[in-house]
Amino acid sequence: MIQVQAADSWHQFSVQDAIKSPLGQDKLRADISLYMKGQKHPNVLKRMGEYKANKRTNGFGKSAQQVCERVFISALMALQDRAAREGGNAVVDIYTITKDKAFESATEYSCIKGGIVGNVALMGTVAKISE
Numbered sequence: 001m002i003q004v005q006a007a008d009s010w011h012q013f014s015v016q017d018a019i020k021s022p023l024g025q026d027k028l029r030a031d032i033s034l035y036m037k038g039q040k041h042p043n044v045l046k047r048m049g050e051y052k053a054n055k056r057t058n059g060f061g062k063s064a065q066q067v068c069e070r071v072f073i074s075a076l077m078a079l080q081d082r083a084a085r086e087g088g089n090a091v092v093d094i095y096t097i098t099k100d101k102a103f104e105s106a107t108e109y110s111c112i113k114g115g116i117v118g119n120v121a122l123m124g125t126v127a128k129i130s131e
Helices: 015-020 022-027 064-086
Strands: 009-014 033-036 044-058 090-096 108-113 117-129
Touching: 009 015, 009 064, 015 022, 015 064, 015 108, 022 064, 033 064, 044 064, 064 090, 064 108, 064 117, 090 108
Parallel strands: 033 090
Antiparallel strands: 009 108, 044 117, 090 117, 108 117
16 A cells, blocks of 8 residues: 655745634733734843744644644744743744744744644744833
């Protein structure tokens, strides 16, 4: 029997659509702000380091948007958890670095969806910002 795997396909989706989705509203913390690279944010009082969140999810039988949204939210949650551990109240300059390919946008993120798995890797700087 020959096994065939679908090739990875790259997708770009709206950051705001994902954050405002029912999943984003349910899972993301209100106490730790998120800002994509190039997005305006309050003054940074202290930078606490740049961190990576690399997340995967089962993509079988789901649309690219469903898979990518779920894995993007999961990566944002990981960055928020890191910010909480480090004493930050925000993650700034977030960008996608999936499979070591950087994609910087204030409004979109990139995602890979294969036949079985979806993947998003994000880099972001944990910070203390003025409120």
